Amino acid sequence: MRKIEIIGLILFIVGMSIFTALPFSSQYRLNEEQLQSSVKDIHRDQLSELVQPMYGQTYKSTHSFLIAYSSYFKPYNDELKAKQAWDQVIWDDYGFVLAKAAMDGPSKTNPWISLGLSIGLIVLGGIMYNLGGNGSSHESLTHTGVFHSSLKNKGLLGLLTGSYLIMFYVVLYWFPAYLAPLVWMVEPISQFLSGGPASQWFLYGLVYTLAIGVMGVRMLLKYRGNRYQQLRTASLVFFQTAFAFLIPEVLVLLNKPYFDFKNIWPLDYDFFYDYQLETFISSGGLGLFMLVWGILLIVVGVPVFTYFYGKRWYCSWVCGCGGLAETVGDEFRHLSDKSLKAWQWERWMIHGVLALAVVMTTLTLVNYFTSFSLLGQVTNQLHSMYGFAIGSAFAGVVGTGFYPLMGNRVWCRFGCPLAAYLGLVQRFKSRFRITTNGGQCISCGNCSTHCEMGIDVRAYAQQGQNIVRSSCVGCGVCASVCPRGVLKLENGPEEDRIHEFPILIGNDSIKLRA
Amino acid sequence: MGSRHFVIIGNGISGITFARHLRKGDDQARITVISGESPYFFSRTALMYVYMGQMKWEHTQPYESHFWKKNRIDLLQEWVKTLDFEAKTLGFDSGETLTYDILVLATGSKPAFFGWPGQDLKGVQGLYTKQDLETMEAATSKPIQRAVIVGGGLIGIEMAEMLTYKKIPVTFLVRENRFWEQVLPEQEAVLVQKHISAHSIDLRLQAELKEILADEQGSVRAVVTTTGEEIPCEFVGIATGVTPNVGFLKSTTLAVGKGVKVNAYFESSVPDVYAIGDCAEFEQPPGPGRRTLEQVWYTGRMHGETLAYNFCNKPVSYQPGVWFNSAKFFAIEYQTYGIVGSDAVAGVPCFYWEHRLGKVSFRMEMDEAGKIVGVINLGFRLRHEFFDRAIREKWSGQQVIQRLEEGVFDPEFYAPYHLEIQQAFQDQFGVMISTSKRSFLQKIFGARL
Numbered sequence: 001m002r003k004i005e006i007i008g009l010i011l012f013i014v015g016m017s018i019f020t021a022l023p024f025s026s027q028y029r030l031n032e033e034q035l036q037s038s039v040k041d042i043h044r045d046q047l048s049e050l051v052q053p054m055y056g057q058t059y060k061s062t063h064s065f066l067i068a069y070s071s072y073f074k075p076y077n078d079e080l081k082a083k084q085a086w087d088q089v090i091w092d093d094y095g096f097v098l099a100k101a102a103m104d105g106p107s108k109t110n111p112w113i114s115l116g117l118s119i120g121l122i123v124l125g126g127i128m129y130n131l132g133g134n135g136s137s138h139e140s141l142t143h144t145g146v147f148h149s150s151l152k153n154k155g156l157l158g159l160l161t162g163s164y165l166i167m168f169y170v171v172l173y174w175f176p177a178y179l180a181p182l183v184w185m186v187e188p189i190s191q192f193l194s195g196g197p198a199s200q201w202f203l204y205g206l207v208y209t210l211a212i213g214v215m216g217v218r219m220l221l222k223y224r225g226n227r228y229q230q231l232r233t234a235s236l237v238f239f240q241t242a243f244a245f246l247i248p249e250v251l252v253l254l255n256k257p258y259f260d261f262k263n264i265w266p267l268d269y270d271f272f273y274d275y276q277l278e279t280f281i282s283s284g285g286l287g288l289f290m291l292v293w294g295i296l297l298i299v300v301g302v303p304v305f306t307y308f309y310g311k312r313w314y315c316s317w318v319c320g321c322g323g324l325a326e327t328v329g330d331e332f333r334h335l336s337d338k339s340l341k342a343w344q345w346e347r348w349m350i351h352g353v354l355a356l357a358v359v360m361t362t363l364t365l366v367n368y369f370t371s372f373s374l375l376g377q378v379t380n381q382l383h384s385m386y387g388f389a390i391g392s393a394f395a396g397v398v399g400t401g402f403y404p405l406m407g408n409r410v411w412c413r414f415g416c417p418l419a420a421y422l423g424l425v426q427r428f429k430s431r432f433r434i435t436t437n438g439g440q441c442i443s444c445g446n447c448s449t450h451c452e453m454g455i456d457v458r459a460y461a462q463q464g465q466n467i468v469r470s471s472c473v474g475c476g477v478c479a480s481v482c483p484r485g486v487l488k489l490e491n492g493p494e495e496d497r498i499h500e501f502p503i504l505i506g507n508d509s510i511k512l513r514a
Numbered sequence: 515m516g517s518r519h520f521v522i523i524g525n526g527i528s529g530i531t532f533a534r535h536l537r538k539g540d541d542q543a544r545i546t547v548i549s550g551e552s553p554y555f556f557s558r559t560a561l562m563y564v565y566m567g568q569m570k571w572e573h574t575q576p577y578e579s580h581f582w583k584k585n586r587i588d589l590l591q592e593w594v595k596t597l598d599f600e601a602k603t604l605g606f607d608s609g610e611t612l613t614y615d616i617l618v619l620a621t622g623s624k625p626a627f628f629g630w631p632g633q634d635l636k637g638v639q640g641l642y643t644k645q646d647l648e649t650m651e652a653a654t655s656k657p658i659q660r661a662v663i664v665g666g667g668l669i670g671i672e673m674a675e676m677l678t679y680k681k682i683p684v685t686f687l688v689r690e691n692r693f694w695e696q697v698l699p700e701q702e703a704v705l706v707q708k709h710i711s712a713h714s715i716d717l718r719l720q721a722e723l724k725e726i727l728a729d730e731q732g733s734v735r736a737v738v739t740t741t742g743e744e745i746p747c748e749f750v751g752i753a754t755g756v757t758p759n760v761g762f763l764k765s766t767t768l769a770v771g772k773g774v775k776v777n778a779y780f781e782s783s784v785p786d787v788y789a790i791g792d793c794a795e796f797e798q799p800p801g802p803g804r805r806t807l808e809q810v811w812y813t814g815r816m817h818g819e820t821l822a823y824n825f826c827n828k829p830v831s832y833q834p835g836v837w838f839n840s841a842k843f844f845a846i847e848y849q850t851y852g853i854v855g856s857d858a859v860a861g862v863p864c865f866y867w868e869h870r871l872g873k874v875s876f877r878m879e880m881d882e883a884g885k886i887v888g889v890i891n892l893g894f895r896l897r898h899e900f901f902d903r904a905i906r907e908k909w910s911g912q913q914v915i916q917r918l919e920e921g922v923f924d925p926e927f928y929a930p931y932h933l934e935i936q937q938a939f940q941d942q943f944g945v946m947i948s949t950s951k952r953s954f955l956q957k958i959f960g961a962r963l
Contacts, residue, residue: 144679148567227927227961339578437923438898440840440849442811443527444560449573458576479925484840485847485895488923505902507816508835510823 001132008128015121019182022118026105026181028065029058034101043090050076051098062178065102066095096200099177100184107185114185123210130218142222143334143450143481151404152331158404166401173392176200194252202249208324209245213237215327222330228476228489232316236323244320257283259290262318264297266357267418269391273383274368302418303425309491310432311422312474321411324400325452326475329408333452333477336407342454346414346471353390354420360386390415409452413471423470431491433498434467434478436460438505440486447478447487461486465502517542520825521604521614523594525549526558527811528791529620531818537585539826545586546612548604550593552644554579559811561647562672566679597766599784616786618821619763619774623756623792623809625669632726637734638750641669653749654680661685661749662737664723666693668841670753671706674715675844677749685716685745687723687737689754699856701866702892705875706843713844726750756809758793771795773807778831780821790817801834803853810839836905837888838898846873851901852888854879865911867938869893869931869963876935880911894931895923912947915939919950929961 032048032055039047051072059065073090080089107114151157171178183203190198216237223229243262252258257279265271271294280291305313315322336342360382367375399411412419426432434457441464447457453471457478460467467478467487479487503511520536522529525547533545556574563569582589590612596605597617604612625640627633637653639646654661654677661677663670666688677684690696692703693710710717722740729735736746758773769775769783773795780788791814796806808817813834820832841848854877858864863884868875874893881887885908889901900921904914914921918932936947952960 142568144563144566144568146567147570226925227929227959228925231927231959340580435923437895438902439812439815439838440898442559442840443557443576444563445557445569445573445576446560446563449569462576476925483842483847485849485923488895488925490926504815504819505898506812506835506838507819508833509816509820509830 003132004128005132008125008130008132011121011125012129013125015118015123015125018114019118019122022107022114022181022185023062023178026062026103026107027058027060028062028099028102029056029104030054030065030098030102031056035098038097038101039094040092043092043094047073047090047094059102062099062180065099066177069095069098095175095177096180100180100197103180103184105181105184107181108187111185111188115189118182118185119207119210123214126214127217130214130221133218143446146331146334152334154335154405162401162404165403166397169392169397169401172200172204173396179203190249193246193249196252205245208320209240212240212323212327215330219327219330223480226476226480229480232476233327235317236319236326239318240320240323256286257290260320261290261293263320264302264314264418265294266354266361266421267319267321267416268294269357269360269386269417270383272361272364272368274364277368302422303429306422306425306432307430308432310430310472310474310489311419311426311470312432312472312489314422315412315419315473316475321395321399321416322473325403325408325412329400329403329452332403332408334407334450335405336409336413336452336454338448338451338454338456340456343456346454349414350416350420350423350471353394353415354417356386356390357417407452407454409454409473412473413453419471419473426472427468427470429494431494431497432474433490433492434460434472435488435490435492436464436466436502437484437486437488439464439507440484442484444483446481446483450477450481452477457487463502464504465499466497468498517544518615519544519546519613520616520618521612522547522618522620523549523604524620524622524791524793525552525555525589526620526622526791526814527555528622528814528818529618530555531815532618532620532790532822533587533818534585535819535822536825537587539822543825544588546588546590546614548590548592548594548606548612550591550607553589553591554582556644558642561641561644562676565647565651565676594762597763597768599767599787602786614786616825617788619760619782619787619789619793620791620814620818621759621793622814624759624761625752626755626757627752628754630723630725632728632734633752635726635728635734635750636732637748638726638752640752640756641673642756650676650749650751654682658682658748660745660747661751662687662745662747663751663753664737665752665754666690666695666719667753667755668694669756670751671710671843673751673753674710674713677751678713678715682749683714683716685718685747686710687721687739688717688719689722691720693717693719695856697856699854699858699866699877699890701868702875702877702890705868705872705892706846708872709844709846756792758795758807758809760793778833779824779829780817780832788821790814790821800832803837804834808834812838836902838902846893847895848890848892849896850888850890851896851898852879852886852905854888854890863911863943865915865939865942867935869934874931876931878911878914884910884912886911886914894928897921897923911939912943912945916947927956927960929963930956931963934963 035048036044051069053072054068059068077090146152151161179200183198183200186203186206187198190196190202216233219233220230239262244260248258248260270276280287316326363375363382364379367379394415395411402410441461443458443462445458447461451457452475453473455469455472457467474489476489479489520543522533529547533547536543536545554575555577557576560569560574564571564574592606592608594604595607602614623642625642639649641650660683662685663673664687670686674684674686692700693707694703707717724738724740726734727736727738734748734750736744737750738744760770760773763770763774767784773793774782774789775797776782776789776794777797778800780790780794782789792809794817799806816834824830836851837853838851863880865878877890879887886904915936918935922932930952933949936949940947
């Protein structure tokens, strides 16, 4: 088993190295035809004229290609902005599509080989490593050693991993042209699934889904004997693969709108944006169904399911962000901050984002129905601000990049507006709670240490108090890591769910508040 | 109430519980907690998890440092050297002194050493204090060939698990015929023993330590058992129980037996001096089947609760309820509710069930009338509230088994052991138990028996 683990690790590292090196392996030579086919009609002539000097030139790196493009394009655009000729300004960023069109390199000529040697080796190595590492021990479910690990306890490996992830997200959101060589190697898959070209988002979706799958295997092994964890993991892998990845692509193949049926506003923050609504309305019966389905999830699905099962039904069984956090992020869960201060920050931040999302969406809808032009500009500004600050920087860069630094639920805990909404229902109207088993708690602190949401579970358990907290995603790890069988996730009657005056069982001398 | 100065020696679960509840009931009191061991209260039970990298030291502390300031509980890191009950003054190692109005001794226990030759050698230690953890970490920071654990109880198996984490081969010497003989009936002990051996631990029953041998540097080199066998090792863990930590009190006028002698109100022989937790020895057992020394986490907490209540209200005597306890042996959890004898008694009906894979078991002891007296469960979890009520209200064994599903505390989708237990009870006692049906989803997704 140890051998499989080591071979897996080597394959993984080789795959990662190739994956990281590929973006540096290509050159770029743009011609007019490529430009024409990748740029919107209205910009074709203008842009073609601007970048004419680039035609036929060979650029040795993505970087030099982008510099050249920018040197021809930016002065023109800046001048228009200076003249406040807003309607002539080219707002679209054509860097990625032009780079992709102009690229020439191994991942384009041999996509399958490139894919196999990079992502293929990563997946294979990852699975072998997980099988070898978790397949041999006597018991599942051990969290020993996490604080002796450089990767898992903010050592050098942890910092490197965090930096790599942060870098990846920064490139993905703001410099996607650098990913063009990687996108080419998934082009055949995209063509097969949706019949269309691959974008950086397709690459990201594929990598994301595979990551959840590979680390999902690890979860199934680590928690063997714990059926709750296994079912939950299987559910997360399923929803990511089917709902978030495959179905939307197939919808596109069928000429229907791209739609993730399990994504819910306000996490899905552009659900009510005008172009989304137009898409739904102009896509016939299915489009209308998507609109109605999305609204039903918000107004019926969330309250009803959360009433019966707590927010876990979504956060740790269905959600894609949760899917990554619970699989890839599992070994970083103990890094979440448990202090009272962190809880105070959390409440302000997450409800602040919810408020922001509600305000933004309200303005958007008002604007949609009134077509008031001033409001239109405000909402556009709000959209781009929210998209940048919350959608990209918070959810992506911080949310995932900070796994090895602040734990695996930074986004879910401090930023996700849907989690805030689910949490309000869970706190005030739900049957879900974590039951404390009478007086059995020994205050050891394993539950608090391994709570990914930074809840000080012990503070409740040691008083014999049930845990009812809006942030709890019901991952169940507190219950499984408890050495004395003190905690149990349960759905039960609302009566007696919250103990205002908990009493620890076992002392007959007195009855007093713990 | 006036502002009395309460001084508590010891910041373990008893002392801290006392201090917290006193503050809740008495806003005026001045409260000082003294400990030489660590500045802040920590959970002693979590020491092993720090060693195994499952927690960090700060995680063992249930309260953040601002808690003490907010609740005006002064913490003093000192070792108490002298006590003057006349002048109500404590003297510390540092030379400082402190006066009190009311003194609460909550000094806990210390590992029991039985005068073996070589017990003071380097590499020989118990596991109780923060300092013990640190010496154990230091002693095993470099790879060693073998460690020997002496004493088949809870701390012994914890140390064995800790050393196994570091991949150090362990020989486990248990003097008795079986593991934790005073508490576990034979079937449970055998189950746990198999589990211990499955972790590559060299478990030796009826094996007693005779002496510990030194190398040239004064470190342990081997142990010798009473049968004369010499076992080479570089670390010896002494886990032969604990004894009240009252050594520094023996030269005073305080009545001290094994522990500080107290009545049911935790009053010692000296006015305004009280003792709670592990270090207190009751003149009379506090309840039927209870011992005069109560040395578990839960009782320490109850002592603290009760004494604090007594300073804020009309004093009541300490009356513990239904006994309960828990532990974990490597991966197998143990719980008990009520009192179950470790040896079968003729005429006392007892029900025992064990899962075919030998990692889960359930025992229920009943009285002659078939009423539940206590249970022991291994490998699965039972609900405290349910069994506290069943034992208190003297349910019949049959009634308990009938309603067992309510008493199970395992996570959702776990194997329905209660079904098999109900079947086994039916077979053994020839009574009808109507078993609960599993839902369709449980049948599909739940773990199999």
